[in-house]
Amino acid sequence: MRSKFSLVFLASFLLVSCSSGKKASQEKPAENQSSVTGVMREFYTDLKKLEPYLSSQKRFDAKANQVPIQTALRHMADVSKSSLDQHMLKLPGFRASREVLQEHLVGTAQAFEGGNKEYARWMAKSTYGICMTCHVQMNWQSSLSTQEKSESFDSKFEKAEWLYLTREFKGAYNLFAEVIVSYPKNTNHEQLESALNRNLAIVARNRQDPEQGVEDFTKILKNRKLPPPLRKSIEAWIGEFQAWKNQEYCKNQSDFIEAKCLYDRAQAFATEDLDRQAVVYLRLSGIIYKRLNEDLPSEQTQSLLLWLATCDRHLKENLLYPLSEMYLKECIVKDPKTSVAKACYKELEDAIVVSFSGSLGTNIPPDVKAQLKRYKSLIETSKKK
Numbered sequence: 001m002r003s004k005f006s007l008v009f010l011a012s013f014l015l016v017s018c019s020s021g022k023k024a025s026q027e028k029p030a031e032n033q034s035s036v037t038g039v040m041r042e043f044y045t046d047l048k049k050l051e052p053y054l055s056s057q058k059r060f061d062a063k064a065n066q067v068p069i070q071t072a073l074r075h076m077a078d079v080s081k082s083s084l085d086q087h088m089l090k091l092p093g094f095r096a097s098r099e100v101l102q103e104h105l106v107g108t109a110q111a112f113e114g115g116n117k118e119y120a121r122w123m124a125k126s127t128y129g130i131c132m133t134c135h136v137q138m139n140w141q142s143s144l145s146t147q148e149k150s151e152s153f154d155s156k157f158e159k160a161e162w163l164y165l166t167r168e169f170k171g172a173y174n175l176f177a178e179v180i181v182s183y184p185k186n187t188n189h190e191q192l193e194s195a196l197n198r199n200l201a202i203v204a205r206n207r208q209d210p211e212q213g214v215e216d217f218t219k220i221l222k223n224r225k226l227p228p229p230l231r232k233s234i235e236a237w238i239g240e241f242q243a244w245k246n247q248e249y250c251k252n253q254s255d256f257i258e259a260k261c262l263y264d265r266a267q268a269f270a271t272e273d274l275d276r277q278a279v280v281y282l283r284l285s286g287i288i289y290k291r292l293n294e295d296l297p298s299e300q301t302q303s304l305l306l307w308l309a310t311c312d313r314h315l316k317e318n319l320l321y322p323l324s325e326m327y328l329k330e331c332i333v334k335d336p337k338t339s340v341a342k343a344c345y346k347e348l349e350d351a352i353v354v355s356f357s358g359s360l361g362t363n364i365p366p367d368v369k370a371q372l373k374r375y376k377s378l379i380e381t382s383k384k385k
């Protein structure tokens, strides 16, 4: 189910992204541009209004709820079209997410308006995932005061997810920890697994704090009821945090060199070491996010984009949204004549082939093929110059 959706999405997204460059330049600039924070708060308010309907298809479908749902979805779509055109959101780290969010919100509103409510609800719920692709790039604490956060959540887990979404990472971390501790009494297996992964991401990527990682996950292991496979993963995470803490590798280097070193380390892990590898990719993505929006020589930015695409693909957090492909495209367009651009093209081609391969062989839609060809010729023509 999920992979089918993701394929459909990938296909439609690739199609959409072919034409989005043109569309953007035709659109007139938003009048009265508000600040990034202002736009974000509008999204937040709309999603908050939608929350009660998203948790049940019945409520989502009810005629009586048609107007408030439609109003919120339409408003988000309109805001995304008119107000995301801000410098900060065009930086290399954010651009891919921004475009995905725009298409996604417009598509969600259209699905609802067209009466395709099941799909619309599924889309609306997955909006969170896109919001997060930007927010994980930022610091540990949001400026939103806790007072503004509503208290209407069905469970601790839901509240923690909400805090994570709005990048209140500190509050989210503490609540996820409570969720983890209360397994199996008040937490089910699925919530446990998500909460563990969220806190791993927060501590390894956002906080970059191996000591906290060792300490917290060691404490978690004391719960004898933990399912054995999860226990094994946690032990592997602790092992990697320990090595990181003891500076057994990639130490005392500038961020760019450190990133290169971590990338090489992650790539060298054997397939049975995926848990340790995840810690390295999380740490690496944190370093990349920090640097990506700075003014680096373009070849360095391209390398960061290439590595980030790899992190994104391996961490599988954004399964539904092929952000890694967006990063690769950005890498190519940035300066097609470099050797990094060539490597990015190679990755892009591989990723697309894989995503359109099935038991019946590889079947890449013509539009996607044509798009790939365009990127290839970009590289080839710039080489000749």
Ligand code: HEC
Binding pocket: 036, 037, 040, 041, 043, 044, 047, 088, 089, 094, 095, 097, 098, 101, 127, 128, 130, 131, 132, 134, 135, 142, 143, 144, 166
């Ligand atoms: C393209 C990147 C991007 C996407 C996508 C994105 N955000 Fe944000 N968001 C930001 C940035 C950047 C900030 C920090 C702004 C600042 O502090 O100046 C932020 C901050 C926020 C804040 C805190 C605002 C405050 O008052 O401090 C909220 C709430 C928020 N976003 C909600 C959302 C929601 C909900 C979504 C999804 C519908 C979303 N964001 C999607 C980039 C993004």
